[in-house]
Amino acid sequence: MADIAFLLLIFFLVTTTLEVDAGLPRRLPVASSDKPSPIPERNLLQVLVKEQGAIMVRGKQVTADDLPGLVMDFLTNPTNSDDRPAMIALTPERCAMELTAARSETGIALWRQRAVAVAVLGAYREPPSGVQIIVTTANGTRYADFIAVQDALEQGITALRDSVSLTAFGKRFAELNEVDPTGMLRIQVVRRAVPHAIGEGIWADR
Amino acid sequence: MSRFKEKKSGTPAISTASLPDIIFMLLFFFMVTTVMRETDLLVKITLPEASETTKLEDKALVDYLYIGPPMSKELGTEPVLQLNDQFAKLNEIDPWVSAGNERRDEVLRPKITRSLKVDKETAMKIVTDVKQELRKSNALKINYSTAQGR
Numbered sequence: 001m002a003d004i005a006f007l008l009l010i011f012f013l014v015t016t017t018l019e020v021d022a023g024l025p026r027r028l029p030v031a032s033s034d035k036p037s038p039i040p041e042r043n044l045l046q047v048l049v050k051e052q053g054a055i056m057v058r059g060k061q062v063t064a065d066d067l068p069g070l071v072m073d074f075l076t077n078p079t080n081s082d083d084r085p086a087m088i089a090l091t092p093e094r095c096a097m098e099l100t101a102a103r104s105e106t107g108i109a110l111w112r113q114r115a116v117a118v119a120v121l122g123a124y125r126e127p128p129s130g131v132q133i134i135v136t137t138a139n140g141t142r143y144a145d146f147i148a149v150q151d152a153l154e155q156g157i158t159a160l161r162d163s164v165s166l167t168a169f170g171k172r173f174a175e176l177n178e179v180d181p182t183g184m185l186r187i188q189v190v191r192r193a194v195p196h197a198i199g200e201g202i203w204a205d206r
Numbered sequence: 207m208s209r210f211k212e213k214k215s216g217t218p219a220i221s222t223a224s225l226p227d228i229i230f231m232l233l234f235f236f237m238v239t240t241v242m243r244e245t246d247l248l249v250k251i252t253l254p255e256a257s258e259t260t261k262l263e264d265k266a267l268v269d270y271l272y273i274g275p276p277m278s279k280e281l282g283t284e285p286v287l288q289l290n291d292q293f294a295k296l297n298e299i300d301p302w303v304s305a306g307n308e309r310r311d312e313v314l315r316p317k318i319t320r321s322l323k324v325d326k327e328t329a330m331k332i333v334t335d336v337k338q339e340l341r342k343s344n345a346l347k348i349n350y351s352t353a354q355g356r
Contacts, residue, residue, distance in 0.1 A: 005224075005227040005230070005231050012234070012238060012239075013238060020261050020262070021261070021262045021268065022259040022260065022351070022352065022354060023260065023321060023351040023352045024258070024259060025262075025319070025347070025348070025349045026348050027346055027348070028337060028340060028341045028345075028346040029346075030341075030346065031341045031342050031344070139329060139331035139334070140329050141329065141330040142326070142328070142329065142330075143254060143324050143326050143327070143328040143330060143333060144326035147255075147256055147352060150350065151256035154258035155257065158258055200337070
């Protein structure tokens, strides 16, 4: 009897999970009276979710399944198109050159980070700072539709980070170990190459 | 052919020797599975599902806002906001944010996450208004709480 009781106890101990809150973390833009400095149109991917759940990206109707692809296209700009961000091509030579040419402290810090990233990843392309994917909604949009869009955008970023991580380290991004220093460095570098550029666009509609 | 004894008449008594085991089992089971709920929900919330979720690591640094239709039918079906244990209006968000800040050390204040638990059928208007209020109160770290799925 005691054996069975122990077995049961251990079974339930192992299988019951305490509810942990999970979700999609976001950061709201700072409220200030002065107008935000305008972001160049090519650096901005506006996603509008309409009342009936229709999704418009830059004025064209798309489905939720298209969104991850669009995000990947936007953040890598493989065709060097004019309507997507101008990518910054980074090579060891360029980093060394810019680092000696840099005068300001922020400039030096930025190019140091890029030099580290190049050392780990090899030559790569980085989107300019300030690229943003922004989701706007109509007043009557269902919350579930909004979250579905946020989730699809998140999937795009995860896929992109995975592909960078897989080519460079042979592991998916989520499998990189954040405890040991090399793992942490790899995570930072992948985050540099593929920034989590999903912003909150509530300033855009008022 | 008397290898099998004839059964005695009458029902045998159930052994109570294992009763403490069973009671302990139940005790442990409920101890392990019970989730302490800090607030009584006054609104009905079915969270939307998402796959790419991040876990909120530090529970002590999370404050919750609930938005959904009221539990009691007399109050209508329009989504309402709940803070702590009661319904709240939009202008009550700012004092609520300050109260949340006051409870924590200054160093930790920028790390507080306001987690939005919103019913999936809610129209975005109230969510946008709430976000706008949070932004005015400088509570910029938010989280859209979701159920794991898909």
